[in-house]
Amino acid sequence: MGIEVPANTTAPVLIKKWKGVRGVVKTVYVDVSAGVGYVAGFFVDYAGIRLPSAIDQDQQYFSGDDSEYQLNVHIPVSEGDVSIYGVNYDSVPHRFWLVMYVEEYGV
Numbered sequence: 001m002g003i004e005v006p007a008n009t010t011a012p013v014l015i016k017k018w019k020g021v022r023g024v025v026k027t028v029y030v031d032v033s034a035g036v037g038y039v040a041g042f043f044v045d046y047a048g049i050r051l052p053s054a055i056d057q058d059q060q061y062f063s064g065d066d067s068e069y070q071l072n073v074h075i076p077v078s079e080g081d082v083s084i085y086g087v088n089y090d091s092v093p094h095r096f097w098l099v100m101y102v103e104e105y106g107v
Contacts, residue, residue: 003096005040005086012043012085020046020082023104025075028052031097034066040088042096047080051100061087062096077102 003015028044028051041061044051052062052071062069088094 001098003042003084003086003098005042005088005094005096007088007091007093009086009088012087015042015084015086017081017083020077020080021102021104022079023077023102025049025051025073025077025100025102027099027101028069028071028073029097029099030062030067030069032062032064032067032069033095036063036067036094036096037065037090038063039090040086040094042084042086042098044098044100045081045083045085046075047078047082049075049077051075062098 005015006013025046041063043061052060
């Protein structure tokens with residue numbers, strides 16, 4: 001899915017929200033466009049589980065500049081709301097791409 005973080009959002013703002021399934025997050029892929037320059041980013045709240053919990057010690061958001069992340073994980077999640085929050089310290093909006101593979105329980 002495409003995620004566009006509005007300009008001048010210096011505190012996390014809700015970008016998208018939907019109902020998630022109960023299961024296991026297996027893969028998270030993020031594509032950060034060129035030009036973002038680490039001034040914008042986002043995180044996912046999956047029924048209370050934050051992704052990324054931390055890509056490294058200092059990075060609490062998916063961000064970068066012409067960057068890609070592929071996290072192969074095994075994170076059990078409950079059925080519930082999936083929310084995407086973004087921040088952007090720039091005066092223009094920035095776009096990201098997110099793909100999450102969740103293996104649903106009982107399927």
